[in-house]
Structures are given as C-alpha cells and as structure tokens.
Amino acid sequence: MRILVAGATGVIGHPLVGALRARGHEVSALVRPESRERAPEADGVVVADALDREALLSAVSAARPEVVVHQMTALRLLDDDPVAAFTLTARLRTEGTANLVEAARAAGARRLVAQSIAFAAAPAGEPVLDEDAPLYVDAPDPGWAATVGAVAELERLVRDSGPLAGVVLRYGTLYGPGTLYARDGGAAQAVLAGQLPLPGDGAGITSFLHVEDAVGATVAAVESEATGVFHVTDDEPAPAAQWLPHYAQVLGGPSPRTVPAALAPRLLGWFVAHQMTAAHGAANDRARTALGWKPLRPSWRDGLGRE
Numbered sequence: 001m002r003i004l005v006a007g008a009t010g011v012i013g014h015p016l017v018g019a020l021r022a023r024g025h026e027v028s029a030l031v032r033p034e035s036r037e038r039a040p041e042a043d044g045v046v047v048a049d050a051l052d053r054e055a056l057l058s059a060v061s062a063a064r065p066e067v068v069v070h071q072m073t074a075l076r077l078l079d080d081d082p083v084a085a086f087t088l089t090a091r092l093r094t095e096g097t098a099n100l101v102e103a104a105r106a107a108g109a110r111r112l113v114a115q116s117i118a119f120a121a122a123p124a125g126e127p128v129l130d131e132d133a134p135l136y137v138d139a140p141d142p143g144w145a146a147t148v149g150a151v152a153e154l155e156r157l158v159r160d161s162g163p164l165a166g167v168v169l170r171y172g173t174l175y176g177p178g179t180l181y182a183r184d185g186g187a188a189q190a191v192l193a194g195q196l197p198l199p200g201d202g203a204g205i206t207s208f209l210h211v212e213d214a215v216g217a218t219v220a221a222v223e224s225e226a227t228g229v230f231h232v233t234d235d236e237p238a239p240a241a242q243w244l245p246h247y248a249q250v251l252g253g254p255s256p257r258t259v260p261a262a263l264a265p266r267l268l269g270w271f272v273a274h275q276m277t278a279a280h281g282a283a284n285d286r287a288r289t290a291l292g293w294k295p296l297r298p299s300w301r302d303g304l305g306r307e
C-alpha cells in the first residue's frame with residue numbers, strides 16, 4: 001500500500017517508516033521544512049508543517065496515500081520548554097489533526113491511523129480500564145485538563161473522519177530508545193539523582209509500552225480493516241510501588257525514598273503525583289482481538305531501564 005507517515009522523524013515515526021517498508025509498503029515521510037535533513041530513508045519525502053493547512057494539503061496530495069499515519073507531537077521540547085511542548089502538542093492534536101483529516105480526504109486516502117495516549121482516563125471504576133472509560137477532561141489541574149481536552153478532540157476528529165476509516169491508537173507510557181524512560185532520558189536521570197520519590201503507597205497504575213511494540217501495533221492497525229479506539233499497552237499494568245523500585249534497581253540508582261502523598265503535587269508536579277498515586281491502568285484486550293496484535297514485550301519487567 002501507499003502510506004504517508006506524518007511525524008516521520010519521531011521516536012515512533014522513524015522506526016515505523018522502516019517497519020512498514022520492510023512489510024513491502026511504499027512509504028512517504030512527511031517532515032517539517034526545518035527537519036528535512038533528519039528524514040528517514042523512505043520511498044518519498046514530502047515537506048510541510050501540519051499547522052500550515054495549505055502546505056499540508058499540497059504535501060499530502062503529492063504523496064497520494066491510501067493510508068495516512070499521524071505520529072505528530074511536540075513532546076521533544078519537554079526538557080527545554082515544557083510550556084511550548086504542551087501548547088504545540090495540543091495544537092497538533094486539534095488544528096494539526098483537523099488539517100491532516102482534510103488533507104487525507106482531499107488526497108483520496110481511505111484510512112487514517114492516529115496516535116493518542118492510554119493514560120488520559122478519569123481515575124474511577126476498575127483499577128484497569130477499557131476504552132469506554134471517560135477521559136479526564138475535568139481533571140483538577142488546568143494543564144492536564146487542557147491536554148486531555150486536546151486528546152479528546154483528536155479522537156473525535158479521527159472517529160468522525162468518514163469516509164476515511166479512522167483508528168485511534170492510545171499508546172501506553174513509552175519506554176525504550178529515545179523515550180523519557182531510556183537510560184539517557186529524563187525519568188532515568190531523575191531516578192539516578194534520587195529525585196523521583198514514591199508518593200504515599202504508590203498505588204497509581206501505569207501501563208507501559210516498549211517503542212518496538214508501538215511500532216508493531218501501528219503496522220497491524222495500518223494493515224487491518226478495524227476501526228475505533230484501541231489501548232496499545234503491555235500485559236502488566238503496574239502500580240508505582242512495583243515499577244519504580246524495580247526501575248531504580250535496574251538503572252543502578254538509589255532506592256526511591258517515600259514521601260507523603262499530600263506533598264507529592266508540590267514535589268513532583270500534579271501529573272506525576274496523579275500518575276503515581278491515583279491513575280488507573282489500560283487493558284489491551286480490544287487491540288489483541290480486533291487488530292490481531294500482541295506485545296512482543298508483555299511486561300515492562302523485561303526491559304524498563306535496560307536500554
């Protein structure tokens with residue numbers, strides 16, 4: 001198939017281009033003008049900023065894709081300019097997605113596969129939630145509420161993208177090369193410096209996902225006829241009280257100290273405190289059944305902190 005990958009220089013997008021080509025697909029990479037020299041090896045390269053509607057329309061139509069894959073975020077800016085990282089990522093999820101849906105339709109594509117997140121659900125109900133659980137659009141933290149609002153809008157745009165067949169892949173917390181949890185990533189550095197304590201009883205649950213499994217699930221979604229919203233997560237949702245000490249040990253860092261849960265938002269920021277004390281996990285049964293996918297790394301224990 002002819003496939004266009006938007007976000008082709010990214011942690012997921014870059015290896016995804018190679019994985020799709022290895023399956024025999026003809027893959028074009030969409031890259032921003034300033035990132036052209038970092039484009040992956042591909043069958044074609046088209047250049048546009050997704051927030052520039054006219055440029056995106058003409059780039060996508062030049063690639064004539066049958067399937068369009070959306071892997072665009074600005075999270076790479078997190079270390080240097082977190083405000084810009086979240087603001088731009090929200091714009092990519094709203095305006096950027098709307099532009100991409102319009103461009104994919106205009107180019108005659110039949111399918112759109114888009115990246116979302118598996119840790120945006122409101123913390124209520126079962127400890128591990130399916131895709132029907134409500135999103136935390138009314139989170140008490142305005143920043144997280146805005147992020148989840150943009151995620152909800154992305155998912156709405158993709159679900160309502162007819163006649164395009166829309167697929168939303170809600171990836172778990174990514175680990176592996178290039179991610180925050182890589183040995184050279186921000187989370188590892190914080191653990192090694194003893195700056196990531198365990199708040200309270202550490203009962204908040206994280207569903208992890210290795211980057212390789214994000215790529216594998218995306219290939220499966222491109223090749224499938226299934227539509228809808230799918231959690232793409234490993235098989236072992238884990239409370240912080242389990243994964244954080246394990247991660248610290250694998251990294252060779254100090255054992256995380258415990259801090260009172262009430263102090264966590266001030267020490268760690270609202271989102272990290274929420275994730276480690278209250279968040280629920282995400283079940284992957286639907287992706288397994290509908291996409292015929294299963295994780296090659298079923299447990300974060302197999303690799304978190306090793307690379």
Ligand SMILES: NC(=O)c1ccc[n+]([C@@H]2O[C@H](COP(=O)([O-])OP(=O)(O)OC[C@H]3O[C@@H](n4cnc5c(N)ncnc54)[C@H](OP(=O)(O)O)[C@@H]3O)[C@@H](O)[C@H]2O)c1
Pocket residue numbers: 006007008009010011012013031032034035038048049050051071072073074075076077078079092115174175178179180181184185186187
């Ligand atoms: N190492 C760290 O400490 C660190 C920090 C933050 C995030 N991360 C990790 O990165 C993961 C995210 O991976 P990801 O693949 O989703 O994101 P990513 O690696 O940041 O890739 C995002 C893609 O979107 C593209 N993009 C951004 N703005 C665009 C625009 N306006 N128009 C068109 N394309 C645009 C980027 O292109 P450009 O190359 O042109 O920007 C890039 O190809 C996170 O889960 C996290 O683990 C790691």
